[in-house]
Amino acid sequence: PSAEVIGGYFAEYEDAFDLRVHRPVEVSAVREGPGGRLRAETSEGVWAPRALINATGTWDRPFWPRYPGQESFLGRQLHTADYPGPQEFAGRRVVVVGGGTSAVQHLMEVAEVAAATTWVTRRPPLFRAGPFDEARGREAVARVEERVRRGLPPQSVVSVTGLPMTAAMERARAAGVLDRLPMFDRITPNGVTWADGRGVDADVIVWATGFRAAIDHLAPLRLREPGGGIRVEGTRAVRDPRVHLVGYGPSASTIGANRAGREAVREIRSLLAEPGDGPTGGPRDRHVDSPSQHAIAAAV
Known part of the structure; x- marks a missing residue:
């Protein structure tokens, strides 16, 4: 599993x-900082870079939707960011909310041990047959790029790629595990209900x-931008060319981030080479606790 090796790999890379x-x-x-620099306020002091690569991604900001009655639920609610594995759901009635790949994977795992499972999504899931080849990959990236160019927030990955139909998913669909219900309207102390009077009892809701x-x-x-997102050309924030975003929009994947990282570095090298502020030029913020940097990458 990648979780067992990726930390060591990056440690070796740094060395x-x-x-x-x-x-x-x-x-x-x-x-905004002094002399055309940025001012990055951190737990290690204040830095005054001329450019910044923001590589913060999404993993530490799970999205929790709000529904009426959510606080009244007597069972357990958790986000997949805190998914503990299927063993904790043994014998439980579980509602899984979401139409992405992780939702399907967790649903299939939980269904093996749970007393009952219910799958709920806002939109009908789109299953994709056949390989996710280079052409499909380019098409998906182009659709995400178009959104961020217009200043709109990036959508979910599955909204542009669809759900790849695997042999395991075929078996789960045949067994009824992937029978999907539309989004419920209310959460009750003992489960979820729909406006038409339907209801499902639940011990756990997995978001x-x-x-x-x-x-x-x-x-x-x-x-x-007014649309709620940051308008990006390549990796550069259109409103501030000193700021580059990697892990945002089309680069929100390992492969995409690697490619975007190279592009961001090329553009920042060009920015730093512009006349008017040499490598040691520009005023130093007198409140800076750490050495002033030419460029920093932020990852929180």
Whole structure:
């Protein structure tokens, strides 16, 4: 499993290339700084970079929808960010909310041990047959890029890729595990109900409702467009060319982030080479606690 090897891989990568990574560091805010620099306020002091790669992704910002009666539920509610494995659902009646790949994977695991499962999604799931080849990959990336170019928030991955139909999913569908119900209207102390009077009793509600971009620390820069997202060209924030976003929109995947990282570095190298502020030029913020940086990458 990748979780067992990826940490070690990146540790070796840092050593091999002598990357001076500081951790753990929390970035609380990035705002306009002195002399055309940015001001990054962090748990390790204040930094004054000329450019910033924001690689914060989405994983530490799970999305919890709100529904009437949610606080009255007597059972357990959890997000897939805290999914403990199927063993904790043995003998329980479980409602899984969400139409993404993780929702389907967790649903199939839980169904093996649960007393009953119910799958609920806002829209009918779109299952995709055949391989997710290069052409389909390009099409999916292009659709996400079009949204962020217009300043709209990125949508879920499955909204542009669909759900890949595997042999295990075929078996689950034949067994009725993937029989989907529309989104319920209310949560009750003992389950969920719909406006037409239907109801399902539940001991657990699993919210497989995805994540949102972790970009609140960039709010002082006012990068958001009226549509709610940050308009991005490539990786560059259109409202501030000093800020590049990796892990946002089309780069919100391991492969996409690798490609976007290279693009961001190329653009920042060009930015730093512009005349008017040499490598050591520009005023130093007298309140900066850490050395002023030419460019920093933020990951919280």
